[in-house]
Amino acid sequence: MSKNSSNNILLEKQVEPLFKATMSGGLANIFCAGLVLLFLNNSPQESNAIILSISIILLSVIRIFIAKHYLKYGTLKLENYIHLHVFFTFLIGVVWGVFAYMQLYFDDESLRSLVILINFGLIAASIATLSTWMFAYLAYMIPQSIAIFYVFVNIDSEYHLQMAGAFCIFTGIMIDTSIRFNRRLITELQLIADLNNEIEIREKVQDELVQSKQGLEIKINERTKELVDANAHLEKVIDKKEEAEKSLQYLAYHDELTGLPNKNLLVDRIDQSIRTSSRESQKMAILFLDLDRFKNINDSLGHNIGDILIQEVSSRLHGILRSVDTVSRNGGDEFVVVLERLKNSNEAVYVAKKIIDCLTDSFDIHSHKIHIGASIGISIYPTDGAAPLILLRNADTAMYRAKQAGGNQLQFYDKSMSNQLRDRLELESELHTALENNEFYMVYQPQINCSTGETTGFESLIRWNNSQYGEINPERFVPLLEETGLIYSVGEWVVTEVIEFVRQHHDSDVTYAINLSVLQFNNYQFIEFVKNEIEKSGINPSQIEFEITESLLINDFDKTKNFLNELHSLGCAIALDDFGTGYTSMNYLARLPIDVIKIDKSLVRNINTNKNLKSIVTAIVTMSKSLGMRNIFEGIETKEELSVVQALKGNIIQGYIFSKPLLAKDVDLWLTTTQDVGQA
Secondary structure: OOHHHHHHHHHHHHHHHHHHOHHHHHHHHHHHHHHHHHHOOOOOOHHHHHHHHHHHHHHHHHHHHHHHHHHHOOOOOHHHHHHHHHHHHHHHHHHHHHHHHHHHHOOOHHHHHHHHHHHHHHHHHHHHHHOOOHHHHHHHHHHHHHHHHHHHHHOOOOOHHHHHHHHHHHHHHHHHHHHHHHHHHHHHHHHHHHHHHHHHHHHHHHHHOHHHHHHHHHHHHHHHHHHHHHHHHHHHHHHHHHHHHHHHHHHHHEOOOOOOEOHHHHHHHHHHHHHHHHHOOOEEEEEEEEEEOHHHHHHHHOHHHHHHHHHHHHHHHHHHOOOOOEEEEEEOOEEEEEEEEEOOHHHHHHHHHHHHHHHHOOEEEOOEEEOOEEEEEEEEEOOOOOOHHHHHHHHHHHHHHHHHOOOOOEEEOOHHHHHHHHHHHHHHHHHHHHOOOOOEEEEEEEEEEOOOOOEEEEEEEEEEEEOOOEEEOHHHHHHHHHHHOOHHHHHHHHHHHHHHHHHHOOOOOOEEEEEOOHHHHHOOHHHHHHHHHHHHHOOOHHHEEEEEEHHHHHHOHHHHHHHHHHHHOOOOEEEEEEEOOOOOOHHHHHHOOOOEEEEOHHHOOOOOOOHHHHHHHHHHHHHHHHOOOEEEEEOOOOHHHHHHHHHOOOOEEEOOOOOOOEEHHHHHHHHHHOOOHHHO
16 A cells, blocks of 8 residues: 555544534534523624624534535545635634624623633533544634633733633643644554554465465454553553552651641641741741540550540541641641741640640540540740751650640740750660669668567669769659650569569568559569569568559559459569559459558658548558558658557558668668667
């Protein structure tokens, strides 16, 4: 086949869809012309609209006739049909352009918008019917585009330039879409033509090689199927790739659980807020929020409940914040709120209190009524920093202070906090190597029988002598042990140390009390560890006593009960420490394996002069005896306090009136030289 013949066939295939679509395109133009005429009825433009609408209808009919004539007879040269079709298409486009141009002089804004909207629709819809022959589409849309652009530029509106610019973008998109459509069609037609040419050549060869005809046809079919399958597979791969990219893009800047901005997006939002606040000379606040008691809920009710709780917290925060504010999840149970356009710091306080109030209300999740709170740290731009990460760090520092103060409150940042935080971090760093460097040691404070003056036991207390900072108060490092998770390994070291000390002292009438952290109650392996240590040492388990605090009973009573029952079953005693400072009820005491009640020193201080304290302590002594429990009075320092406790018939005394905590080497000397109570 010659090149000219091939080109003619390609041209025929290209314009055939153009002529076939002429009927639908013509009817669309006729319908729209009638629609515009209907809109402009009884308007100043009615007469012009009639003329233009009739013109469009006549031109559309002529163009339909040309297309039908070609499809049915094709007596003229193909180029003549194309030229005629494009010419009448151009005329129709010009008439529509006149329609658009007329709106410049029309005062009715709604009718003007409807006519322009119809022009927009025709320009967009004609891509499908005219783009097979690019000149046809351009001939149709360019007159209309010029007219519409002229109208937008000269229209009496404060947004006329924006409208004109937007229309230019629209026009560019339409032309680009049309070009893509045209190129795709030509490519497909060329591919089909090439395939047809190849098939024709193969047919000639097949005439000479009849025997190979079937084999060649099979190969062609197989190859075609492979191409189709490969193309389908490729499309699926591309779709999956696009979906994965969108998902990754979203996850890169959003929290997967709540859909809130994550830290990456948060830093960008804070940066934008800083720029806005700087430009408008306003304040901006960062609220760093940490949920109180969330870990207990997560551990006791499960991560599923915890996740739902996080989602509901997110929903509540959205409900009370302004649309211009940003709420982000910083991970775990931490949230960050960015407050823009603040006139003063009191506005941040107001929002922080609203947040605390809304989170204090109970959450109902899967039949669980859950109560939490929130500790909030606040940093203010520009006084507390001028960069996102600095403001976040300072708000976090303030939040930590609010948490230390008891939680469910707010705290502003001040510079002294950073110094304290730095000291804390340095101390925490030292704490990580304290165990391997043998910096911990134990001391033992005697517990004296109130009636006989005999030593009945010792409270085992951990101490830390750091190589850099020297002696460090337990009130400073014990909370750090809990926060860093070192309490588990250090707690086991304490048990091993005390049991070994007991093994070396064979007085079976003396008990040694070990304080337990709240966190150790989440670790049931601890019970197995204690059991193994006792069995390995061969001591009497009744010489070991474990002290717990009242807060354990309130946080998760059932879990505490199970833990204590297993610990008690080893033969160890259980003591309830700091009794009288919390909210322990008789119901709790009766249901738990408590052997000893330790009466807090706050109830003993000045008991000889305070009748109310004396009445309370009398009731506690009576209660402990009725429950078959021993009582230990902590913190007795004066003879007057001792006399009152003796008069109340208390069981055991522990306090500086007898002795401060003793080093291990001094315990033997104490046991051999203890004087009775009356001589103290």
